[in-house]
Amino acid sequence: GIQVEQSPPDLILQEGANSTLRCNFSDSVNNLQWFHQNPWGQLINLFYIPSGTKQNGRLSATTVATERYSLLYISSSQTTDSGVYFCAVERIPADSWGKLQFGAGTQVVVTP
Amino acid sequence: NAGVTQTPKFQVLKTGQSMTLQCAQDMNHNSMYWYRQDPGMGLRLIYYSASEGTTDKGEVPNGYNVSRLNKREFSLRLESAAPSQTSVYFCASRRNRNTDTQYFGPGTRLTVL
Numbered sequence: 453g454i455q456v457e458q459s460p461p462d463l464i465l466q467e468g469a470n471s472t473l474r475c476n477f478s479d480s481v482n483n484l485q486w487f488h489q490n491p492w493g494q495l496i497n498l499f500y501i502p503s504g505t506k507q508n509g510r511l512s513a514t515t516v517a518t519e520r521y522s523l524l525y526i527s528s529s530q531t532t533d534s535g536v537y538f539c540a541v542e543r544i545p546a547d548s549w550g551k552l553q554f555g556a557g558t559q560v561v562v563t564p
Numbered sequence: 565n566a567g568v569t570q571t572p573k574f575q576v577l578k579t580g581q582s583m584t585l586q587c588a589q590d591m592n593h594n595s596m597y598w599y600r601q602d603p604g605m606g607l608r609l610i611y612y613s614a615s616e617g618t619t620d621k622g623e624v625p626n627g628y629n630v631s632r633l634n635k636r637e638f639s640l641r642l643e644s645a646a647p648s649q650t651s652v653y654f655c656a657s658r659r660n661r662n663t664d665t666q667y668f669g670p671g672t673r674l675t676v677l
Contacts, residue, residue, distance in 0.1 A: 453623075485666070493652060493670070493673075494668075494670055495668040497666075497668075538606055538607075551612070552607075552609070552666060554606025554607045554608070555606055556604070556605060557605075
């Protein structure tokens with residue numbers, strides 16, 4: 453299967469700081485999603501971004517599919533940004549099903 | 565819309581007991597999924613249902629069975645629970661099997677003693 457590597461594994465930020473999370477994947481993909489798992493365990497969709505750039509408030513993401521990586525940017529971080537950020541990719545074989553493959557996540561702690 | 569709902573939220577079982585985790589979605593999605601999440605790891609696919617009437621194994625299907633009861637509901641059954649099945653279980657759905665975002669339920673935290 454596709455290997456998904458996320459870096460860094462852990463990140464501690466002071467409130468107001470900016471940060472970049474990275475997701476590398478080992479093969480071409482049809483689908484890439486970013487999720488935020490909050491401290492209560494809920495998984496929240498951030499971006500569906502197989503290629504290109506998207507922005508949603510203080511968060512933005514860029515996927516460079518040809519180079520097999522995606523970046524998630526957090527600007528002006530807030531304590532509510534704490535949690536684990538997952539990248540998940542999917543390669544869809546012809547005439548078959550796609551399956552999301554998750555990375556191990558980046559644990560983010562934002563301190564006041 | 566409630567989105568994806570799961571019951572129960574928490575469950576404790578003894579080794580060898582059976583139980584069924586329930587999942588329902590009200591978004592008229594065709595595809596549904598069951599994942600497990602172990603500490604410090606991402607999610608791993610247990611079973612999925614690309615459309616009503618079909619189910620297929622994912623990455624870690626051993627010890628589980630599923631039923632796609634109708635378009636809305638997809639249940640996961642543990643016939644004889646083992647401590648290795650202690651995990652958080654997530655159900656997800658999406659509009660079609662190979663398109664768009666997967667939407668996740670709140671999870672069921674299962675402990676097997």
